[in-house]
Amino acid sequence: MAYTPQYGPGTSIVAENRRNQMNPNHDLEKIRDVTDEDIVMVLGHRAPGSAYPTAHPPLAEQQEPDCPMRKLVTPTEGAKAGDRVRYVQFADSMFNAPSQPYQRTYAEMYRFRGIDPGTLSGRQIVECRERDLEQYAKLLVETEMFDPALVSMRGATVHGHSLRLSEDGMQFDMLQRCVLSDDGVVKYVKDQIGVPLDREVAVGKPMDEEWLKAHSTIFHSLVGTAYRDDKEYVEYIVRVHTLRTKYGFMPKEE
Amino acid sequence: MTEARYPQCRIVPLRILGPDTAERLLNAVAGISGIRRLMINGPSLPATVPYGPARGKPNPNTNRRTITVGDTEVELRVQVGMLTAEVTDASVIAQIRRACDDIFTKFSYQLQEGQFMKTQATLTDYAKYGPDVDETFIGLVDPRRKETPVILQGLH
Known part of the structure; x- marks a missing residue:
């Protein structure tokens, strides 16, 4: 019988959302359109339209050592071209943001190739080859894993995930990389690390409370689904926890 | 150390306030007679990027601006998340509650009563202000900052 991964336990909507994000066979719902150029601008690693700087010559041009692993693993497009390794980092509010740091890492490990994620309490960074990164970042921003108000791309100075939201519903950001404009659209005015952009980058309108509650991947007893309800x-x-605690005493399940 | 303990209260809104609401709240609260000291808390909004690759670059932020409380200009260095007040007697807290009820209509707030300000100088305060410090100034400003507390004028 073929193995079917379960991804995670739970009967609540939060558990279901977590499984959906992790399952690579599940198509993430596309919510907004952001152009490649916009993504490149917010990432801030290279000027839009410029060539990808390289860390080494393309694989086709260099002599590869005779290695069985290299024969087994197909390189990603970025690795083939010898791109530099660059990063994108997301800060996710605890107030029902559609993805959360650990969840992001799980989801990305199932969905993407050639990545090196780093997971912290309020932010999650993922490193990979530049042209792969741009594709991955585009997917992460355009789909249901992103909300313009509660998730933001922050390379540094990320503080805000556990704070109360601002009056306008935006996650606190010391550097105010994105602002909620009068027409209700969230616009990035600075790149990931806080350098002002040449033009604003619109990432769409914040999702409403109902949608957030239905697409959240965090348990929250005050604004969402309580953990104890699942x-x-x-x-x-x-x-x-029981098995971990009893581990030293040779646990046996009853 | 002062012997008398005055009642204190803390206004904690459900959202962090923008400068306009903060200005309205401060004017409403500071306008009540019987308030001895006020303290604003919240996450910092520095004028320059404090760390990271963009360190030292200017940090334009619409939430950091100068507001007017009474006739006094107050430069906001934080996004207002909490307002602590020391009052002369408990009846003033009831007035603060009424003022808050008028302001917080879109989201709720909590008004907590207790002891929230420092009661005596710490080692850091001693290092900064010396032995003969005015007790009313203790704990009102971050000891690392050069700025002194703002004296509000033109309210009563």
Whole structure:
């Protein structure tokens, strides 16, 4: 019988959303359109339209050592071309942001190739070859894993994920990289690290509260789904903790 | 150290305030007679990028601006998240509650009562102000900052 991954436990909508984001066979709903040039501008690693700087010659032009792993693994487009390794980092608000740092890492590991994610409490960074990165970042911004108000691309000075939201519903950002304009559209005025952009980059309107609650991947007893309401999830985590605690005593399940 | 303890309260809105609402709130609260000291808390909004690759570059931010409380100009260095007030007696807290009820109509707030300000000088305060410090100034400003507390004028 073929193995079918379960991705995670739980019967709540949060658990379902987590599984959907992780499952590469599930098509993430596309919510907004952001151009390639806009993504390149916000990432801030190279000028839009310029050639990709390289870290080494293209693989086709260099002599590869005789290595069985290299024969087994197909290089990504970025690796083939010898691109530099660059990053994108997202800060996700705890107030029902559609993705969360650990969730991002799980989802990206299932969906993308040639990545090196770094997971922290309020932010998640993913490093990979530049042209792969731009594709991945575009997918992460255009789909249901992003909300213009509660998720933002922040290379540095990321503080804000656990703070109360601002009056206009935006996640706090010391550098105010994106602003909610009068027409209700969130626009990036600075790149990831806080350098002002030549022109504003629109990333769409913030999603409403109902949508956020239905697409959240974080349990939150005050603004979303309470963790204790998902009995299966609690049972699973209790089992993990029990077995971990008893591990030194040769655990046996009863 | 002062012997008398005055009642204190803390206004905690559900959202972090923009400068306009902060200005309205401060004017409404500071206009009530019987308030001895006020303190604003919130996440910092520095004028230049403090760290990262863009360190030292200017940090334009619409939330950092100068607001007017009474006749006094107050330069906001934080996005207002909390307002702590020391008052002369408990009846003033009831007035603050009424003022807040008028301002926070779109989202809620909490008004907490307790002891929120420092009661005596710490080692850091001693290092900064010396032994003969005015007790009313203790704990009102971050000891690392050069700026002094703002004296509000033109309110009563």
